[in-house]
Amino acid sequence: MQRLSAFSVCLLLVTSTLSSAQQLPTVNKDLVVRGVPIGQVFEKFRPQLAAYFREIEAEGDYPNYSVPPAKAFEQ
Amino acid sequence: MLRILGSLASAIAFSATTFTAIAQDGGTAGAVAAATGGSAPGGIFLRTRSPTLPLLKNLRFDPLARAVSTDDWTYILPVSSAKAAEIMKVVANQDFLAADVSTVGDAALFGLPRNGEVADRMLIADLILGDIAKGYGYFAPIYKTAEGYKPRQYNPTGRQQFAVFFVFASQGWQVDGGRLVSKVEKLEVVQTPTIRQPDGTRRFDFDALKRNIQDDAIAENAKHILAHEDYYRRERAVRDMQSFADVAQLARELRQQSVNVATLISP
Numbered sequence: 013m014q015r016l017s018a019f020s021v022c023l024l025l026v027t028s029t030l031s032s033a034q035q036l037p038t039v040n041k042d043l044v045v046r047g048v049p050i051g052q053v054f055e056k057f058r059p060q061l062a063a064y065f066r067e068i069e070a071e072g073d074y075p076n077y078s079v080p081p082a083k084a085f086e087q
Numbered sequence: 088m089l090r091i092l093g094s095l096a097s098a099i100a101f102s103a104t105t106f107t108a109i110a111q112d113g114g115t116a117g118a119v120a121a122a123t124g125g126s127a128p129g130g131i132f133l134r135t136r137s138p139t140l141p142l143l144k145n146l147r148f149d150p151l152a153r154a155v156s157t158d159d160w161t162y163i164l165p166v167s168s169a170k171a172a173e174i175m176k177v178v179a180n181q182d183f184l185a186a187d188v189s190t191v192g193d194a195a196l197f198g199l200p201r202n203g204e205v206a207d208r209m210l211i212a213d214l215i216l217g218d219i220a221k222g223y224g225y226f227a228p229i230y231k232t233a234e235g236y237k238p239r240q241y242n243p244t245g246r247q248q249f250a251v252f253f254v255f256a257s258q259g260w261q262v263d264g265g266r267l268v269s270k271v272e273k274l275e276v277v278q279t280p281t282i283r284q285p286d287g288t289r290r291f292d293f294d295a296l297k298r299n300i301q302d303d304a305i306a307e308n309a310k311h312i313l314a315h316e317d318y319y320r321r322e323r324a325v326r327d328m329q330s331f332a333d334v335a336q337l338a339r340e341l342r343q344q345s346v347n348v349a350t351l352i353s354p
Contacts (some may be wrong), residue, residue, distance in 0.1 A: 040226075047244065050243070068323050075321050076319075077231065
């Protein structure tokens with residue numbers, strides 16, 4: 013019974029971690045403005061943006077973001 | 088055929104005249120047009136001004152302190168030595184730095200090394216500020232604009248196309264307790280009518296520029312950015328643009344006094 017409870021707690025933790033990660037908003041990768049695939053233009057710079065977001069998130073220097081930007085961006 | 092050639096010749100003559108007029112008007116668009124030969128009128132533009140530092144006495148660079156010093160002052164580089172070296176190498180040959188994300192997602196870099204740290208950071212600043220200025224909203228789900236502002240969306244399929252450039256510069260120097268410090272120039276956000284080229288790059292639309300045609304959405308968004316300049320300067324990529332502009336200004340000052348800025352700093 014105790015073993016089952018421990019398993020349930022672990023399962024609950026994993027599920028809640030996954031669901032909270034899924035709840036982070038992310039950038040508009042598929043953004044289309046009047047038929048123009050604008051998101052694709054930004055996505056061409058994904059490696060540079062990812063590196064930048066990792067840098068500012070690691071140093072806690074992202075006052076203008078509503079969420080940790082690297083975690084949100086890399087979803 | 089002759090008529091077509093005649094029209095083409097007139098068009099070229101018109102563009103050349105207008106280009107010269109714009110380049111000579113002393114305005115920001117003129118400075119960018121002159122520097123870039125009329126191309127890539129969007130993105131980040133780091134402008135330098137005429138040198139003002141007095142004669143340098145005993146110039147040296149201390150890599151450990153990341154400091155450029157003379158007998159009169161010490162300037163602590165606001166960026167890594169590697170980035171400063173990249174900037175100085177470019178300013179050895181020209182008075183500006185520019186980077187522009189084109190409409191097809193390529194980048195025009197004007198002498199900056201592709202894949203260099205400086206170019207990368209300039210493109211990031213262009214993407215973030217440009218997204219707000221054109222109101223596209225790529226970053227909107229994770230980015231907080233000042234006072235919750237909702238940018239107006241620019242129409243990229245409109246009859247007249249526009250580019251936006253963000254100009255950073257150093258306003259002047261002051262020596263404070265032996266430290267040379269740059270005074271920050273106010274940010275400029277300038278929109279320019281453009282003509283898209285077949286390769287995705289853009290050129291000034293001189294005719295539209297002469298008629299002072301503007302895009303209302305960009306004008307409103309630019310006004311917002313300028314009214315909240317301090318807020319947007321909290322973004323690291325934007326702060327870095329000011330640091331790059333300051334180093335570029337120093338490079339121009341040193342170059343003016345015959346310093347070989349391309350080799351002064353070794354990372």
